Amino acid sequence: MYAPIMATPKAKPAKTAPPSWALKLKMRRLELGKGQEDIVAQTGDLMTQAWVSDLERGKVELPNAGFAKVVALARALNWSLVEMQRATGVDLGVMDATLVAEGSADVYPLSAALNPDEPGPAVDHDAIAPGIKKPLLLRADTDEMQGTSAASIRPGSILHIDRMETTPVEGRVYVLTDRDGPHVRLYATTRLGPVFRAENRQYEDVPAAEAHIVGRVVSVATDYDPNLN
Structure with missing residues (x-):
């Protein structure tokens, strides 16, 4: 067996x-x-x-x-x-541009202007406009600057801000904060004194004395196409 x-x-x-x-x-x-x-x-x-x-x-x-x-x-x-x-830890080919002026960087909501050193979660990513010394990229989630002049900025546009430029210059656009929060405004001198003025005249002027300038808007990136919108 x-x-x-x-x-x-x-x-x-x-x-x-x-x-x-x-x-x-x-x-x-x-x-x-x-x-x-x-x-x-x-x-x-x-x-x-x-x-x-x-x-x-x-x-x-x-x-x-x-x-x-x-x-x-x-x-x-x-x-x-x-x-x-x-x-x-995976290389996605995206430049971490927080330490350089030219390259790409995260885009934050406009509310990040209240604390730009700790901006919170990003909402997008974009290439930085050349020449900015201390970049901060914010999304213009406001219609304060929407109008018909050359200074008009459409909601949703990406603002390329240089935080090194905080001395206001006539006719330039700045991101600033006051007691009501963050704003995007044009610096202008009026008979009542210097103010930050909205292109959309539904908004009141912000007296320069009450504003804290975060930085100057050096460039604006938008996907708006007048032939499509």
Whole structure:
């Protein structure tokens, strides 16, 4: 009698742990209380739930995901591209320009003018206009300067501010704060004294004596096209 030959069970392949950058993406999503389906919905269906799952397991390489998807993913995770690059340690090809004057930098809401050294979460990312010594990029989420003159600034435009320029010059536009909050205004001299004037005349002048200048608006970036809007 021969003893029956028992088949040796095949060993299951060991599961490979996700890379650290993938785990950081997943942890960020969980910290925000979002599901993978939420990310899909907030990215305008640029990706599927299965794709997000593969990304969080490292089956999709973040740098190879495509620029549109990476930007949309960062926004869904309440990150700028620079913040995502810092958090994951993955080189996304975005210059961290907080230490240089020319390059690119995060864009913050206008309310960040109240505390520009700690601006809070970014809302976008943009190239910095050349020549700015101490840059601060803010989104003009106000219609104070919307009008018909050359100084007009449409809401949603990105303001490129030089924080080194805080001495007001006639006819120049500045970001400033007063007791009512942040403003974008044109410096002008009137018969009642120097003021910061809104292009939209529904807003009252801010007396220069009551204003704290954050910096001068050196350049304005906008995607407004009169042929499309």
